[in-house]
Amino acid sequence: MALIVQKFGGTSVGTVERIENVADRIGLFRKHGDDIVVVVSAMSGETNRLVKLAHSIDEKPEAREYDVLLSTGEQVTIALLSMALNKRGIKARSYTGTQVHILTDSTHNKARILSIEEKKMRTDLNEGRVIVVAGFQGVDEFGNITTLGRGGSDTTAVALAAALKADECQIYTDVDGVYTTDPRVVPEARRLDKITFEEMLEMASLGSKVLQIRAVEFAGKYNVPLRVLSSFDEPSFDDGDDAANGTLITYEEDEMEQALISGIAFNRDEAKLTILGVPDKPGVAYSILGPVGDSNVEIDMIIQNISADGTTDFTFTVHRNDFTQAKEVLRQVADELGAREVVGDDKIVKISLVGVGMRSHAGIASKMFKTLAEEGININMISTSEIKISVVVDEKYLELGVRTLHSAFGLEQN
């Protein structure tokens, strides 16, 4: 008997039939004696339909009203799932973000959760009810509806699990866990039974789209045991490394021995920009990145080369969609700073080795570079952190690079 928060994404509740399946699954957990809080997304396609409606009125719809609109998507799902549960004799009650008082700041379209009122939910749980909460949405201190941004339902689930001190937060997706890399690129990719929060954070931020990065941060901060699993497998009530148990995201301290490398993440959506011959003086990084950030372009990797002849070269990567806009801004900055030139490339990808084990082991980086060199893959940029090494290469080398590294580090073996 445990208190479990379960999150089902848009695909898992995409049709009435799938909503019925989710209700059946919850029924099995109730029979097993567990208390269940469910978080659901909008039915797949619904958010896009609403976005299209908004954009047919205004290309840049007012942020507050956009949230009022989008939040209806999840509201439909909570009502339908609660109906399906009640029909099965499973007592259930739905709550919008406003009703369960998921208090956020007032940053519409990407609000942050500040607190959650648990009293109402505790009463419902004590009375034997399943609680069905709309993901992705909250309410600010003035009563305005806010949304957490795309994928925010994961964050809602983790925040609820933290507030209720749940035994586990289960994120149901269409894959059965976290893999050493994308199986579509490397068929030998292996499902991980466990991965640390820090590794998961790096995997998520690098484009393994299983979990939303903010959700992982949140789970780490509040020590919420998080599990990624498939909504298509029968639930398993046994412990062990059954596929039905997906991947458990744990704290590093739990494990005595860590694999050197847990997985290989990659990101196809990168583009790089370089500003050449910038006069090298204090504050130059801010003069360059400030205007880019102000234009709402998110910057990923940043590299500044050692200064020679009083000028420096400055390179960073952005999302491929933002390439043109960022280049525009950078040209203006170059003029203002008296820089020589702006060059860019939107045909690049990033490949990253991730693993907490690499902290205490030298030689991972050099093995990585050697492996790539042997395949004739030229490295454009390198960036490292304590538990990851990322390289930027030409996009045509993505599959070859990932496959070669996967094999060189023996990731297909358990």
Add this chain to the structure above:
Amino acid sequence: MALIVQKFGGTSVGTVERIENVADRIGLFRKHGDDIVVVVSAMSGETNRLVKLAHSIDEKPEAREYDVLLSTGEQVTIALLSMALNKRGIKARSYTGTQVHILTDSTHNKARILSIEEKKMRTDLNEGRVIVVAGFQGVDEFGNITTLGRGGSDTTAVALAAALKADECQIYTDVDGVYTTDPRVVPEARRLDKITFEEMLEMASLGSKVLQIRAVEFAGKYNVPLRVLSSFDEPSFDDGDDAANGTLITYEEDEMEQALISGIAFNRDEAKLTILGVPDKPGVAYSILGPVGDSNVEIDMIIQNISADGTTDFTFTVHRNDFTQAKEVLRQVADELGAREVVGDDKIVKISLVGVGMRSHAGIASKMFKTLAEEGININMISTSEIKISVVVDEKYLELGVRTLHSAFGLEQN
């Protein structure tokens, strides 16, 4: 310069283009200097889509969750209309029933409004904002979402007008006012410039589907000047009996002289049931109607014939959809009471003359009966109130009856 509450139904906001039209219309009123509170329904088709979703899960979906589901329809419209207004530089802010705190009782699916918090709205109006409120929905004292039942958006508009002491509540529809009868039945039917609340109440309850009956009651109770007009006509800022001014629903006291008859209402959806040979003793009416009411069947006309030989006959009418169910209940009642027989007819209609003037004029009833008799129309049941006379006739006589009465009482003349 006035404070006007405007309500637009599902057809008037049925597409993005129509929502843009509504925004343009509001812009004209703003230019004229009026403060505007708008109430909108769900886009036409949307409520049916949601109802279908619910019924594909459960034929009798849980009432609380049904309201959570249906209320999203209006929420979509308020967001889209507010976006359209803001795009035009008209400051606007949307509110759900919960946000503007339209407090109702807890009767899900047909809740009643108890109070409305006007403070927030007053602040917005003072700051020059158009307020866009979701019709049809409210919130109970526990924070549960409630709905007022179909057509409840009219009631929302009137309740807001009452709370804000608005100068006028305008109900926009696809017709340009209230007619002496349905123009599809009598082409000579004439639009009324004014009608009293009491007459409107009778017209509405008898099937003139222009306004929701509860909205009219509400308007009468709180002295809210109510106007029915077309969302397809250009707005008129002149007084007078311009068609663009629709029909104003007034208090009787305003007019020195009343027309004898204002209009003819009819209802095609009636069915009648008779229980014959009921032992006549105190409480018999309740023993019969109690069980029918308990099965959620609404009863319209009731007639009990004078008792002879210690038994009585008891006849009432119900909505045609409830005929089978009501007959079932009545059969059981008949057994319990030792009544002789239950008979029924679901091929009947009701025709009613409505007019406050008939109070002080005898002879209206006899003229009505004579007119029908001359056309060979047999009257099944008669029921009268201070300002209306209703007859039940075979459904095949509906058009003939209405046309003949319209002409006999000179309703086509102004």
